[in-house]
Amino acid sequence: MNTKIQKIEKYFNNEIPSLISNCKKIVNKNSDIKAVYIVGGMIRDILSDIKPSEPDIAVAGNFNKFVNLLSEKYRGKIKFHHNFLSAQIYTNILHIDINCLRTEKYNPPGSLPKTKATLDIEQDLIRRDFTVNSIAINISDINKFKLIDPYKGIEDIYEKKIKVLHNKSFIDDPTRIFRAINYKYKNNFEIDPETFNLMKLSSKNVRNLSKDRIKKEMRIFLDTDKVIEKIKFTKKINLFENISKDLSVFKTNLQKTKIPNNFLEILGIILFESDKKQIVKIFDWIKLSKEEKLKLLDIHKMKKICENLSHDKLKASEVVHLCQNISNEILKSHYIVCKIVQSNNQILKYLNYYKNIVPDLSAKELMNLQIKEGKIIGELLSILRNKKIDGEIKNKIEAKKFVKNFLNN
Structure with a gap:
C-alpha cells in the first residue's frame, strides 16, 4: 500500500501541486469543511500507468462554500448542478469536477437519482459504478495522504477486472452497462463473471432510461474505438434488442476492416447496407445533429452510385457528378467497405483529386x-x-x- 501511496503522491506533487495545496489550505481555515478527497478516475489511471483524467474532488461538509473558495483561487468559472450536489470549475489550466459526499436513491429504477449529503466517504464510494472507481485519497490531511479503498478497487485495477459494488447497480442505473463495455475495450479490462450475469439480467432495464439518456449513451458508445467488437459484445447480453429492434441493422461482420476515428465514417460503415427507412429509425436512438442526419441519409444512395462508378469508360466529370452531392464521410466509409474495386478507385480519385479542381476562370x-x-x-x-x-x-x-x-x- 505504501508503494501505491508513493506513486499517487508523486503524481500529485508533480502535476497538480497547487490544487492539493489550495484544498489543504481551505480545509485548514474553514471548520465547516471537514475533508476533501480525490476520487475515482484519476487514482485508477495513475495506478494503471495511463494518462490520468481530470481531477474529481469529493467534499465532506459545506460544499457550496468550498466550491466558491476554490474557484476564487483560480479565478475560474463555476457551473453548479444543485439537484446532484455537484459542480464544475473551469480554469485556464484545469477542469475540476467537484461533488459533495452523497448518497443516492433511484426511484423509480433508471431515473436520475435523488441525492442526500453525507459526511461518510464509504457511503459516497458505494454509490459509484465500479470498484475500480470507488477509491479515494484524503488530500486535506495536513501530515500525509490517506488512501481509502473499502471495496478492494485497487486489487481489481491490478487484476484488470470490472466489478460492480452491489447487485442492484445496473437496475439503479442501466447506463452503467454501456460504461462497463466501454471500459472493457478502452482499458483492456475483463468483466467479472458475476457482473456479466448481472448485466445480462439487467439489460432489459435500459428501457427504463429516458429516450434522451439512451441517445446520449449510444453516441458515446459508438464514438469510440473498437466499435465492431463492442457491438458484438452487446449481442451476448441482448442489449440493443432490449432497446429497440431498429438497432439490429448494425453490421458486425467486418473483422478485417480498419475502423476510422471519425464518428460519421463509423456509422457509415456499420450502416452501409441499410435502406432509408432503417437509417431514419436509427435517428430515434442516437444523439445526432441535423447536419449529421442529412449526411447519414446519403448512405442509402451509395449502392446505386457504386454500381454506376463501376462502369467502364466513365469520364472524370461523370465521377464528380455522381459523388459531389455525397458527404466526404460517407464516401470514405464506402471506400472502406465497398467490394467493387473500380468503384473504390473512382471514389479515391474523387476525394484526393477531382473534388479540388476549380475552373480556370472565376x-x-x-x-x-x-x-x-x-x-x-x-x-x-x-x-x-x-x-x-x-x-x-x-x-x-x-x-x-x-x-x-x-x-x-
Whole structure:
C-alpha cells in the first residue's frame, strides 16, 4: 500500500501541486469543511500507468462554500448542478469536477437519482459504478495522504477486472452497462463473471432510461474505438434488442476492416447496407445533429452510385457528378467497405483529386468578358470545371477561347 501511496503522491506533487495545496489550505481555515478527497478516475489511471483524467474532488461538509473558495483561487468559472450536489470549475489550466459526499436513491429504477449529503466517504464510494472507481485519497490531511479503498478497487485495477459494488447497480442505473463495455475495450479490462450475469439480467432495464439518456449513451458508445467488437459484445447480453429492434441493422461482420476515428465514417460503415427507412429509425436512438442526419441519409444512395462508378469508360466529370452531392464521410466509409474495386478507385480519385479542381476562370473574370446574366455565368462555371476535370481545358487561354465560342454559338 505504501508503494501505491508513493506513486499517487508523486503524481500529485508533480502535476497538480497547487490544487492539493489550495484544498489543504481551505480545509485548514474553514471548520465547516471537514475533508476533501480525490476520487475515482484519476487514482485508477495513475495506478494503471495511463494518462490520468481530470481531477474529481469529493467534499465532506459545506460544499457550496468550498466550491466558491476554490474557484476564487483560480479565478475560474463555476457551473453548479444543485439537484446532484455537484459542480464544475473551469480554469485556464484545469477542469475540476467537484461533488459533495452523497448518497443516492433511484426511484423509480433508471431515473436520475435523488441525492442526500453525507459526511461518510464509504457511503459516497458505494454509490459509484465500479470498484475500480470507488477509491479515494484524503488530500486535506495536513501530515500525509490517506488512501481509502473499502471495496478492494485497487486489487481489481491490478487484476484488470470490472466489478460492480452491489447487485442492484445496473437496475439503479442501466447506463452503467454501456460504461462497463466501454471500459472493457478502452482499458483492456475483463468483466467479472458475476457482473456479466448481472448485466445480462439487467439489460432489459435500459428501457427504463429516458429516450434522451439512451441517445446520449449510444453516441458515446459508438464514438469510440473498437466499435465492431463492442457491438458484438452487446449481442451476448441482448442489449440493443432490449432497446429497440431498429438497432439490429448494425453490421458486425467486418473483422478485417480498419475502423476510422471519425464518428460519421463509423456509422457509415456499420450502416452501409441499410435502406432509408432503417437509417431514419436509427435517428430515434442516437444523439445526432441535423447536419449529421442529412449526411447519414446519403448512405442509402451509395449502392446505386457504386454500381454506376463501376462502369467502364466513365469520364472524370461523370465521377464528380455522381459523388459531389455525397458527404466526404460517407464516401470514405464506402471506400472502406465497398467490394467493387473500380468503384473504390473512382471514389479515391474523387476525394484526393477531382473534388479540388476549380475552373480556370472565376465568376468575376467571366463578368469582365461582358457576361452579365447570372444563370449563364453559373452554367459556364460548371462547364469549365467539367472540361478542366476531363483535361479538355488546361489553362486560362483555352478557357477564354471556349467561352468565346460558346457565346458565339
